[in-house]
Amino acid sequence: MANFLGSYWWIFLLVILIVAYKLFLRFFGIVIIPEDSIGIVNKKFVLLGKHRTLPDGAIIALNGEAGYQADTLAPGLHFWLWPWQYEVSKQKFINIKEGNIGIVEARDGHPLKDGRVLAKKVNCDSFQSARDFLLNGGERGPQITIIPPGTYRINTSLFTVVEEAALEIDDNMVGIVTTREGLPLQTGEIAGREIPGHNSFQDGQIFLDNGGFKGLQEQVILAGRYYINPRFATVEIKEMTTVPIANVGVVIAYVGDQGVDVTGESFKHGNLVSRGQKGVWVKPLDPGKYPINPYTHKVEIVPTANVVLNWATGKTESHRLDEKLSTIKVRSSDGFTFSLDVSQIIHIPSTDAPKVIARFGSVANLVTQVLEPTIGNYFR
Known part of the structure; x- marks a missing residue:
């Protein structure tokens, strides 16, 4: 046994060195950061200098104070990081997969302004520079800016990142947007007006900078993939509005x-307004599919083909406008009562459809308020 150890001692020494080389290097202040990681540095103490402790309320050190450092260690070899003064933890790069987004929250920075729920956007290389974030006025709390798919070197002693799926809207669907940040809606308004420049709500900071309103939005978003911060805006997916043929x-x-009536003196039973104004639009939508916000615009479907209405109990056409009509009871001149089934054909030209809606509210109301009593009285 002694001869065996004497002959192969160098092998045991080599194994020990391989196992313990990192501890050996660490003892001499050398740190190796793998190529897929960064080093997060926690400085345990500072003996000399004016920057020995962090300012009140701060978590991240910018000037070499004791505590977690803003600057991270890049992949490679680093010296003079003595183990009794520096604790170095290795953090894998943050990878946001395709089709996902990263939701960011900061542990340090200025407090949020009154009334705000999300921190403003600052230039910090997609949160890869903790130093720039803090020096440029970054705010603590949930951030309005998200990080898109990709690989990032983010200091997790300052930032937490939660990966979530991006918004997907299928064909023939629309997204109804409600924002959680912005100016309060003006009196009498139910939705925020369309704001330019924010790339379909994907840049929340531009939305706010350009005067966006909090709450329901007039603007809808169409089919596609969107990198929208769900802490900034929620999106309800609805089917597009379909206007059938005929x-x-x-x-x-x-x-x-505010709508301005365009009918003049020729129509006195309601107001018709131009597109984009509040009220009944004078020009109807032709057959097709439309990205309409159902909370800000209502679309009444008006048939332009001939419509048959039956005053006959148990008989209803597919349009169902006559489902509440029934057989007419008629009394003859000599006092006999008998039942009479009646059919009536009506036609509404497309140019007159807005007038019908402005006056009656719907085609069903036209039937019940005008045609039903008129036909009934005619035969009675």
């Missing part, structure tokens, strides 16, 4: 500029 869609807008 029909038109009359739009009733609850938002927009």
Whole structure:
């Protein structure tokens, strides 16, 4: 046994060195950071100098104070990091997969301003520079800026990153947006007006800088993939509005500029307004699919083909406008009562459809308020 150890001692020494080389290097202040990681440095103490302790309320050190350091260690070899003064933890690069986004929250920075729920955007290389974030006025708390798919070197002693799926809107669907940040809605308004420049709500800071309003938005987003911060805006997905063939869609807008009647003296039973104004639009929608916000615009479907209405109990056409009509009871001149089934054909030109809606509210109301009593009285 002694001869065996004497002959192969160098092998045991080599194994020990291989196992303990990192501890050996660490003892002499040398740190190796792998190529897929960064080093997060916690300085345990500072003996000399004016920057020995962190300012009140601060968590991250910018000037070499004791505590977690803003600057991280890049992959490679680093010297003079004595183990009794520096604790170095290795953090894998943060990888945001394709089709996902990274939601960021900061542990340090200025406090949020009154009324704000998200921290403003600052230039910090997608949160890869903790120093720039803090020096440029970054705020603590949930951030309005997200990080898109990719690989990032982020100091997790300052930032936490939660990966979530990006928003996907399928074909023939629309997204109805409600924001959690912005100016309060003006009196009498139910939704925020369209704001330019924010790339379909993907840049929340531009939305706020350009005067965006908090709450329901007039603007909808169409089919596609969107990198929208769910802490900034929620999106409800709805089907597009369909106007069938042989029909038109009359739009009733609850938002927009105050409507100005365009009918003149020829129509005195309601107001019709131009597109984009509040009220009943004078020009209806032709057959097709439209990205309409159902909370800000209502579309009444009006048939433009001939419509048959039956005053006959148990008989209803597919349009169901006559489902509440029944057989007419008629009394003859000599006092006998008998039942009479009646059919009536009506036609509404597309140009008159908005007038019908402005006056009656719907085609069903036209039937019940005008046609039903008129036909009934005619035979009675």
